[in-house]
Amino acid sequence: MVPGVLPRAGATNSLVDVAGLRVGHARRVGGGFRTGTTVVLAPAGGAVAGVDVRGAAPGTRETELLDPRNLVERVHAVVLSGGSAFGLGAACGVMSRLADAGVGFPVEGGVVPIVPAAVIFDLGRGGAFRAVPDAALGAAAYDAALGPHAAASPVPSPRRTPAPDGEAAAGGGDGAVACHAGPARGSVGAGTGAMAGGLAGGTGTASAVLPDGTTVAALAVVNAVGSVLDHRDATLAGAAYGLPGEFDHLVPPAPEEAAAWEPADAPSFNTTIGVVATDRTLTKAQCGKLAAVAHDGLARAIRPAHTMTDGDTIFGLATCARPAPGQDTFQDVLAAAADVFSRAVAQAVLAATGRAGAPAYLDVFPSALRSRA
Template sequence: MRPGATNSLADVAGLRVGHAHRVGGGWRTGTTVVLAPPGGAVAGVDVRGAAPGTRETELLDPRNLVERVHAVVLSGGSAYGLSAACGVMDRLAEAGVGFPVEGGVVPIVPAAVIFDLGRGGAFRATPDATFGAAAHAFGAPAPPSPQLSRGTETHVGGRAAAPPHPGRPPFATAPPHASGSIGAGTGAVAGGLAGGVGTASVVLPGAVLPGGATVAALAVANPAGSVLDPHDATLAGARYGLPGEFAHLRPPSRAEAEAWRPPARPAFNTTIGVVATDRTLTKAQCGKLAAVAHDGLARAIRPAHTMTDGDTIFALATCAGPAPGRGEFQEILAAAADAFARAVAHAVLAATGREDAPAYLDVFPSATTGGIS
């Protein structure tokens, strides 16, 4: 098996990813949006953490009416950050995208948040609807205007994404395939290390799954638990890498591993994310896909699903390919779990270190093949 062209969620054809974040001036937080193809994507969700911050998850129960969603929003800001979904809803409604009802449409936009309050920014400097609108703009199919790519709050086509806010730093963004301290992961902390957004994909060949398939994951890694193997301080999620994916990593020196002392203070956290495939799945199968992706989360994070985590994973099926048979579905489930574990590893590996949250390679410089042994 091999990764997709960008080794990211964007390898699932039809999905678009947008990141918007603010850093500086009392801010360190952001929002990530996953936009579905025209017509939406079949969706499911699985919530395992004891302190979730979510929106519209009940709609994804297979017993309930709505079959497809039009976007999924992942955000910083704890419960305050759920309002970022309103900005995405507004943009989708203006484009006529949503569940049709008499008089118009209602965009279906589930959301989940991480706790990042006061981590490098003011406690109440949290994402609102303007963050969602900006993330939507950065993930829109049309290329952003030159003004938008410089981080202003101008929407594609020159329409204002939000009224000006004097004193706020401009929005910044990152490519859809990027990992690191971006979007919803801007203020993330992973077991004392800098956390962030990570993404990964795998292409299942016809020899594994007749007809082939693409399976991908995007994780916002902000766990209370450790992302390190307790035996040698390697990134636990990297054990599930595809051939060559993490070939530049090795166990750090024993001295570095023994010197690392993560903060002992209790913290609120949460890891959230999306897994997706281009095959046709039912809502119930998407719920199972999200549930099995939590296996990947638990392989990459120890302990997972704690009382201070709100671990939540959404699953999307774009339905571009045929429905899998029972045995074939097993291959998609297994690939999703591994992809999520890999995404967590990429999130931590690419994160930017800062005060009180050092980067993984700042703490373990010998963990790269060119590092200090």
Template structure:
């Protein structure tokens, strides 16, 4: 396998990714939107956490009517943040995109949330419909560049950005700063499999023996050459806060291979294996871990071997996405960046 051109979910042709966030005045939260291509994408979902916050997931059951989704919303704000999907729905409806019904269309917009309430200082400073619409607009705009540090309110971020943006703006992962991570893999067959993870985990993202980020071991050649195991002393001194909290890791894994709704559900399920490889423990009582599987149906459907290869890649890309989310996150009080805690982990030091 090799990385796609941007090493992001946007390498699956037809998908667009947009982020919006707000930091300051009590806010530290945001929204990430994945827009399907014209005509929608087949989708499934797998919910493993015991405290999920979700929207429209029942529609993705293979027994139910709707076959295609038009966007997927990943957001902060816990259950309050689900209102961000309303802004995305409005934008899609205005564009005439949705499930056709008498008199118009109904956009199909499943979503999931992370718990980041109060991390900017105000408990009720959460994403709303306007922030969801801003993330939608960012997905349609031309990619820009991200300056150093946290992006300012409303700043556009390219779809391949990792770190403290979008739904991952206020994320925490095992006491470290969490965030958004995105990667891709192009299989020898030419099929692309990619993931976007919002990492806000109760569990640890570190190998318990060495302090290395667990997801790094699944990297493609050259991908994580800049990071290695930290010095033993640094790791032994690391003592993250153990305050009880609600968390959740959510995300999307997608492919251009034609899959059914049931196969997209399996794609999401296997991606959870990648989540559990990179985060320990996973799927706890205070996590709402939810992953969506998407197929843009750009390539003909697989035989058994092709499907097996895509599923295997789904687990690996999600593990890699978790590692990128933590590696690129911006540290702050109470949630330091990984390389600030373990500066010796920088290769070439």
């Protein structure tokens, strides 16, 4: 990296700043549901992929395919979902959509789409234990990713207030599906029912464009038993890695607000999952390393991380639109991967919608929002 030259955020400060990637979210809230699914679609021809699993209680599928020793080189989508192991079924809807479009690994008689997936534990967050994402919700997230305005979807405001009982505005009391696309943040997709150290968790995303034009970006679904706060002043720990201006609207909250914060008993099962991606040409092994270093960013933003009841899993993707990096450039890509994941964690918590038992960050610490006066 050029000494003294900082990265800048991409146009949307999100995963879709890596050209060719598309993101769609679908959620169900009401009627016992509070959960959702997020789909990351690869460009035509797929993306080279790796994975790194650090939590001791993961819920995943197709991760063994991403071992560099194994056959498949590219994936066609990655699914992140609520619903614990039940939510892995959402990937079936994405597979069906891709197969219908003729996208997948060619075999005799057709194609088999390669769709790795990981899930968070959010069972019962809407009241019904088995109200979980299914293949239809996965298909809805896929459709959202293909929407005509997927790369230009508005980013929700970071200021959140508790939603009304039943959350009719979020999809209806009967659990109707609501979809978002592109750089949407907060209580969307797989982050709909997420919690983070007693606060509302959610889906966050961030990007960095390096001085040579390389793009590195991340999407995180934050559902952590660990705290997302700096213990010294109750600021968001991941915000310390923000780019100039990114979190300038935040200040340390008033000491009395920080001292008064006592999170309710944390849920016993958790997990933070996500994707980190670049437009550089990487091997499967390098994508695995990209994911591994992104876990450093996770651990900077959440403490503790990778516990026995977390299933922390990060996928690394390379779209291969730009040439393979030299050693020094790859080091820069890895460093950026850790930082963008930390920022994505902070963005997820900042944009999340508060609710009973899981208040929003700015509802607990209102003084953290810098005065506009």
